[in-house]
Amino acid sequence: MIAFSDVSYSYGGDNLLSNVSLELPQGSFHFLTGPSGAGKTTFLRLCYADLIAASGRVDVFGQDVRGLSRDAIAHLRRRVGVVHQDCQFLDHLPLRENVALPITVAGGNPEEEARDLDELLEWVGLSGHRDALPPQLSGGERQRAALARAVVMAPDMVIADEPTGNLDWEMSLRLLRLLTELNRMGKTVLIATHDLNLIRAAKQQTQARVLRIRDRQVQPAGADL
């Protein structure tokens, strides 16, 4: 599903990631941890071709992203639902249209999926906010909305960057349940998080594995996690 071979990345200075090689098979469930600034977001962005590695090769869905056209990258992103660390909404559109945005840009008509959309909003507890503009929402509400948007297209893979940073424990568990459910349906899941409790909770529900960024490497974490 995603394969890194000898990938290095830097924003211009020293390498942030050096010679990373690893594979995330289809249907796997991975957490990514590491200190702040270690490069978790950077690693995730390499996974959905927001960044292209200067050296080494990243394959997503069996395609080398270096060779992809701009349109091919757009189509690749429709198969990957992403919860961005900074959420990335269109501030002028009401929440419901923001959640439906992946459908709209793919040329679909959100109204045809209206029922699913409303169910989804209900599920993340945002039914009452469907007409609110993103800036009017709390951080946690935005994160839930971002998750709803990430899964609205039933993607093959879900990537979430600190999805529980602003959520209380109960809401975090709900979000985790949605992700494990998606995983059970065969979707690949990759979550960057600092939240060790979340990781422990996940391990009780599913075959989650943990990757850690340390010394510019991305490696399986020890059994302590």
Add this chain to the structure above:
Amino acid sequence: MAGLPRGIAARDRVVPPTGFTVRLTVFAAAAMAFLAVFALALSMASDRLAERWSQALARSATVRISAPEGQVEAQTEAVLKVLAETPGVASFRRLSREDQAALLAPWLGPDLPLDALPLPELVELTEADPGYDSEGLRLRLAAEAPGAVLDDHARWRRPLVEAAARLQWLGLISVLLIGATLAAMVTLAAQAALAANGQVIRTLRLVGATDAFIARAFVRRFTVRAAWGALMGTGAGLLAVALMPRSSVEGGFLTGLGFTGAGWMVPLAVPALAAVAAFLATRLAAFRMLRRLT
């Protein structure tokens, strides 16, 4: 937006209202269309004028011979001889009494006793291309036939015909320049709108929008506004032209400014052309800008 299918409305709304730049586009399109209508009117009026004047040019000049009784015949012979020897004269013909009667009939009636009138002899001549030297001919006629007068009043119009033809081209070039200016203005407005929406574009890219999708949202907006503005400008321009004081066909150049018959249809192309110019300009600007983003 109420009339649009909801899918299209949603697609257009992904770009936030670009109030100022879009209003600027409407205004620029309206102003340019107004000017274009005038340039077109100028061009078409010049065309008609050039046509009319060159017809007058093609008309023959005349030599009129009024001499004392007894000398008329000799002087007329002399004139014919001079004309035969003058380069630049394509043909000439001495008007018969019947011809003269026909000429005078509209004024003096058909039953004119021509022989009782002291009418001058008339020789009609047509000019070749290149034409004759008017001054030289006049001098020779004065020498050979003192009673002969060369009347080539249409000749002074030649430079005017050339000017009118050139004016027609200037009008058309103006229309082209106006179109190019509109395209440039729309490009600037579209670029400003794109630059102001960098974050929106990035978000759209992240959720899987293609460049074409993003460009379309901008292109539709600017094309529609430019067409709308141009329609208003064209309407105002046509109204202004229609309200120009009119006069007969023989009227001067200024009162001849306007459209005639099917010519009124031509300015209707202005909004369509404005829309095409805006479409191409926005599309080009959008794709050029989008290619620079990840």
